Amino acid sequence: MKKLTTIYSTAVPLPIEDVDTDQIIPARFLKALTRKGFGNNLFRDWRYYGDGNEVKDFVLNNDMYSGEILVAGNNFGCGSSREHAAWSLDDYGFRVVVSSFFADIFKANALNNGLLPIQLSKEELQKVFCAIEKNPKAEFAIDLEAQTFTIKDSESIFSFDIGSYKKMCLLKGYDDIDYLLSQRDKIEAFEKQQVIY
Amino acid sequence: MSATLFDKLWDAHVVDSIDGTDVLYIDQHFIHEVTSPQAFDGLKTRGISVFRVEKTLGTADHNVPTINQHLPIKDPMSKAQVKKLSDNCAEFGVELYQLGHEKNGIVHIIGPELGVTKPGMTIVCGDSHTSTHGAFGSIAFGIGTSQVEQTLATQCILMNRPKTMRITIDGALAKGVFAKDIILYIIAKLTASGGTGYFIEYAGSAIRALSMEARMTVCNMSIEMGARGGMIAPDTVTFDYIYGRERAPKDKQWSDAVTYWSTLKSDEDAIFDREERFDAADIAPMVTYGTNPGMGIKIDAQIPEVLDVASFDKSLRYMNFHKGQSLIGHKIQHVFIGSCTNARIEDLRIVADYVKGRQKSKDVSVMIVPGSKQVEAQAKKEGLDKIFTDAGFQLREPGCSACLGMNEDKIPSGEYCISTSNRNFEGRQGPGARTILASPLMAAAAAVNGEIVDVRQLY
Numbered sequence A: 001m002k003k004l005t006t007i008y009s010t011a012v013p014l015p016i017e018d019v020d021t022d023q024i025i026p027a028r029f030l031k032a033l034t035r036k037g038f039g040n041n042l043f044r045d046w047r048y049y050g051d052g053n054e055v056k057d058f059v060l061n062n063d064m065y066s067g068e069i070l071v072a073g074n075n076f077g078c079g080s081s082r083e084h085a086a087w088s089l090d091d092y093g094f095r096v097v098v099s100s101f102f103a104d105i106f107k108a109n110a111l112n113n114g115l116l117p118i119q120l121s122k123e124e125l126q127k128v129f130c131a132i133e134k135n136p137k138a139e140f141a142i143d144l145e146a147q148t149f150t151i152k153d154s155e156s157i158f159s160f161d162i163g164s165y166k167k168m169c170l171l172k173g174y175d176d177i178d179y180l181l182s183q184r185d186k187i188e189a190f191e192k193q194q195v196i197y
Numbered sequence B: 001m002s003a004t005l006f007d008k009l010w011d012a013h014v015v016d017s018i019d020g021t022d023v024l025y026i027d028q029h030f031i032h033e034v035t036s037p038q039a040f041d042g043l044k045t046r047g048i049s050v051f052r053v054e055k056t057l058g059t060a061d062h063n064v065p066t067i068n069q070h071l072p073i074k075d076p077m078s079k080a081q082v083k084k085l086s087d088n089c090a091e092f093g094v095e096l097y098q099l100g101h102e103k104n105g106i107v108h109i110i111g112p113e114l115g116v117t118k119p120g121m122t123i124v125c126g127d128s129h130t131s132t133h134g135a136f137g138s139i140a141f142g143i144g145t146s147q148v149e150q151t152l153a154t155q156c157i158l159m160n161r162p163k164t165m166r167i168t169i170d171g172a173l174a175k176g177v178f179a180k181d182i183i184l185y186i187i188a189k190l191t192a193s194g195g196t197g198y199f200i201e202y203a204g205s206a207i208r209a210l211s212m213e214a215r216m217t218v219c220n221m222s223i224e225m226g227a228r229g230g231m232i233a234p235d236t237v238t239f240d241y242i243y244g245r246e247r248a249p250k251d252k253q254w255s256d257a258v259t260y261w262s263t264l265k266s267d268e269d270a271i272f273d274r275e276e277r278f279d280a281a282d283i284a285p286m287v288t289y290g291t292n293p294g295m296g297i298k299i300d301a302q303i304p305e306v307l308d309v310a311s312f313d314k315s316l317r318y319m320n321f322h323k324g325q326s327l328i329g330h331k332i333q334h335v336f337i338g339s340c341t342n343a344r345i346e347d348l349r350i351v352a353d354y355v356k357g358r359q360k361s362k363d364v365s366v367m368i369v370p371g372s373k374q375v376e377a378q379a380k381k382e383g384l385d386k387i388f389t390d391a392g393f394q395l396r397e398p399g400c401s402a403c404l405g406m407n408e409d410k411i412p413s414g415e416y417c418i419s420t421s422n423r424n425f426e427g428r429q430g431p432g433a434r435t436i437l438a439s440p441l442m443a444a445a446a447a448v449n450g451e452i453v454d455v456r457q458l459y
């Protein structure tokens, strides 16, 4: 997994609530056998018409916006457990998603792929949207070690939560699986005492 | 100290903890073709085997056609994915109910049907509706592919303990009101994100009165309010359902199992992080009008007048509905009866009971897709196939079908489908498709009438 320590970037605003995983990556694009290439179909049906032409006013097609940070409305990532949602955001080039609320499975999937979900309060999120609206090239700074999200223009600094274990994984680029594999003895010992039917 | 059922089972499966995150042991792992290929690749890259193959079971369901299953799959990518599952299962020694196998079906239908799903277990699958298995009093939830890989490699995942919520529903359901209505009602009350962070226990006399299959329908949709899972404490309904199934414990093991399973309940004075209570008498047949399952109303209610919320307006635009509108009498073009929510034999019986001797409307196409080969066989045994054909319903072969626009079964853009599945997201049933979620009887009645009707009028 890629390490993530600090990010300085502009951001892409998506002020829509309840963005579900079927919007992030529609089911018909889940047929690939690898983790690669999903970025092309990120937000496919919002980004392109059925005939393949770009929907001009969708944010990803708007040259004004760019960056490694996606800022989205409340309850981002609800719906399915498809990790393809996290893969497609990552493959597109996002390293951070900011929202006022994330669905659980999406959050876990994102963290397992080095994509940082940052949960702000509704008011803070609104300030981030306002900053981008005022200046589409507004810059943001994320410091994972300090757990802070800064709007550079206004010097507003927001702090965010992250579990200490997951924080360590991101900072060092560790996968859960490395840790679990190191625990096999304990797992086998656990199995020995378990009664199952 | 008193504890909830969830906490008891969780505690019994914690191998270790690291910085507040638990290493949770998984008793049963289900896999399917869509979310497993990258996980198997991970094992190959590391050169490791599946840690506990006997606790892993595979089926092909999401990406399969539901007609002519004996012929090669037409779409090359779907075909490659289904084949990849077979290859991976063969290479790693995982048991697989491949397409065409007499026990193939949707993963959340076959687990319980085979008696693999049992009380007290921890169960995962790379699919969010794994919550279905919680109906047996197990901790069951969906995971992403990285966690599928972890489970394959170590039979464990790392997870933070969710909070607990109890939803109690007491009283009796009115005629024409089903498990599907209960869960759509709850989600409408709590919203599509209202359960996030929680694991739910459903309780109360209305839940106790449900059959096992109906309980699965309720638990299935727990994820639609954001909850990781939902569970119902096991009782004699549960035991009777499991008894005699292929993988059920036998003889002395059976009585030991029942003795243990009977202890699985929340203590009287257990404290949940959150409690919600509803009265069964307040639940009516439900329909959704928007693009998330929380946007549901009683069939005789109107779409709410929410003032200028951009996402709400966007959703209504997609559905081509307006505030204040009633859905009664709304014309539909498609009916989909299927999915892991409502494609069990009881669902098919409810539909058959009503359509017997009736005809579908000529303006409507009707797909009825059994959840498994065994459900299909049972339906045929009971002669339901004949009733469906006579009514102009197309009985297909099992699979996820039009629940998600991934396989060949899709709803055309702009057209309305009343569906017994679990998600009405934009494009869920195909790009531009407009989905209205409802119970099997609501779907059947709409098929016959060509428009949405209040099924309470049928009695």
Ligand code: SF4
Pocket: B061, B062, B106, B107, B108, B127, B129, B339, B340, B341, B399, B400, B403, B404, B421, B422
């Ligand atoms: S029927 Fe639908 S919800 Fe159920 S497993 Fe298949 S795709 Fe998922």
